[in-house]
Amino acid sequence: MPHVFPPAAITALPVKGSSDTFPVRRVYCVGRNYADHAIEMGHDPNKEPPFFFQKNPDNLVTSGEFPYPARSTDVHHEIELVVCLSKGGENIAVEDALSHVYGYAVGLDMTRRDLQAEAKKLGRPWEIGKAFEHSAPVSAIVPAAEIGHPSQGAIWLKVNGEIRQSGDLNQTIWKTAEAISYLSGLFALAPGDVIMTGTPAGVGAVQRGDRLEGHIDGVGDLVVTVA
Numbered sequence: 001m002p003h004v005f006p007p008a009a010i011t012a013l014p015v016k017g018s019s020d021t022f023p024v025r026r027v028y029c030v031g032r033n034y035a036d037h038a039i040e041m042g043h044d045p046n047k048e049p050p051f052f053f054q055k056n057p058d059n060l061v062t063s064g065e066f067p068y069p070a071r072s073t074d075v076h077h078e079i080e081l082v083v084c085l086s087k088g089g090e091n092i093a094v095e096d097a098l099s100h101v102y103g104y105a106v107g108l109d110m111t112r113r114d115l116q117a118e119a120k121k122l123g124r125p126w127e128i129g130k131a132f133e134h135s136a137p138v139s140a141i142v143p144a145a146e147i148g149h150p151s152q153g154a155i156w157l158k159v160n161g162e163i164r165q166s167g168d169l170n171q172t173i174w175k176t177a178e179a180i181s182y183l184s185g186l187f188a189l190a191p192g193d194v195i196m197t198g199t200p201a202g203v204g205a206v207q208r209g210d211r212l213e214g215h216i217d218g219v220g221d222l223v224v225t226v227a
Ligand code: MN
Pocket: 029, 030, 031, 078, 080, 109, 198, 199
C-alpha cells in the first residue's frame, strides 16, 4: 500500500571499520547514573535511584556540529557511554544482557538546562529540555566483538582544551547489564535500540564556537563544535 507521503528516513549510525550502518529504533537515556552528578544536581543518589527518559532517534547526529538550539540560554554538555543493541527482548536477565549489545559509542546528551529545570519545577515531562533537534551528537559505533564490554576506564569531556567532566565507567550506579535488564522490564526492547548511560559530574554550559572533545577509554573520541 502506498503511503500518503514518503516515510521519514531512518537514522543510521556509522560503524567503525565497516561500510554497514546501525539502524536506530529508539533512544533511551539513564538519568543520574553517576552519584557525583546526582549530587551536583541537588539530589541524594541513596534516596533516588536512576531512572529513564527518552530522546528521538533523529536527535542522534554524527556531523560533528551542534547548532545552538532555540529557546534556551543555558545549554549543557553531558558526556555519556552509548550502548547499541542488536537483540531485543522483555525481562532480560542481567546475566544475559550483554549478549544483546552490538557495540558502544561516545555520545553527548545535550540538555536545555533552563527548560529542563522549569519542567522539573512544574512536574512536567522533560522532552523540551532533552529531546530537541541535534541533541545527541555521537561517534561511530565500535563493535563489542572488537572491544568487549567496557565496565571501567576514563570518561571525560574537554571544552576548548580544558577538562570539564571526568569520571570512570566503574562509577555508574546501574551497570550496563543492569540498565538493559531493568529497561527490558519496562519496555519491549528491539534491535536498534540505543541507551545513553548517564554522565559523570562537571556538566556545564556551552557557547557558540566551543569545541567539545569527549573520550571514553576503549571506545574512542567524539569532537563536536557548537555552531
Ligand atoms: Mn544525561
